[in-house]
Amino acid sequence: MQTKLAVQFRKNRRTSHAFERLKTCKKCGGYSVLFDNVCKQCGSRDKFIPVTEYASAMNRIMPWAEAFGAIALVLLAVASAGTLQHLAAAVIGGAAFLFLFFLLRKRYKPYADTYRLHRLLIDHTPAIWRGLRADLQEAVQDMDAAKPKEAYEKLREIGHFLRGEHVKVRKIDCLGRFFIRKDMELELEEIVPASFRQDFVLYLWEAVKVNKRLVRQSVLDYVVAYRYEIAAMEHGKDILTLVAGAALRMKAYVQRYPHFIVDYLDELPRERFHRLCKLMASTPAADRGRLYERCKELAKTRYGFDPEFQGLF
């Protein structure tokens, strides 16, 4: 058995969108999402700029180029005027053209900027993908070099873009090497694998113990789908009870997974069971099912003496 490591992860950057994490090399156009400032493709140092900054620069340059073109066209029309009538037509027509041109540009600027960003990301997708593959390779090398913390921090960044099984499995592998603490910024929903994996379930157990908020719908779907495999594991029942208890965090989960929760009612801690009873008590009569009946029965037999349970049903 491998020794677990006590680690402190690098602070996770907060961005509204994943593409804001991308940085591009000004020299070779390579991409990366990692933290170092050396381009893996051309070896340049400190040449990275965020892709959003690059897009903003494009959004500044392109309109200027267009404006110069428009002004040049008007000046050419004025210069080519042979008579006074032509000159007047060129000046009036040119002024009207420039006025409408700048008005149009001002009015549609937000749409044009967004479109340019979209086009930029479409055109650069192959380069971004190559950059991410190179970053992934680096993370794999860290794993091979027994540096799971560094590998995980890299995989966490890459995972914002590449969501395949190979990335998830490597993340699970790394996370399994750490002591899980409450102050850690943990992920669970993002690494739910496509098939049953004991190492994922063990990590899930550790993670949910310190943070119940990690249990969301995809996690519950996974646990419900593989509940018999989990039950067969050592501490399987504890894991399932913990997840069932965490599912009580939201009424929507109780309504969605009543058949799962009802099987672990007997094992739920008092505080969790009390929360469930409160949720059940507020359920309209038409929606009450087996879970409601079992809660009512258990509240009566086990907590009949407890004042907090009095009058709930």
Added chain:
Amino acid sequence: MITYGLLIVAAIYLLAKWVFYHAYKKKALTRSQIDSALVDRLNMAEGSHAD
């Protein structure tokens, strides 16, 4: 005549510009949609190169 020709070119350019801008507005994507589209393209590329 060249002056008029250039002014006609300017008018056509303006019209084309308006058509393009209008098209951008019509299919305007939010930044979240741009982000999801990028992630989808990358994962498709990843899937097709899976070893």
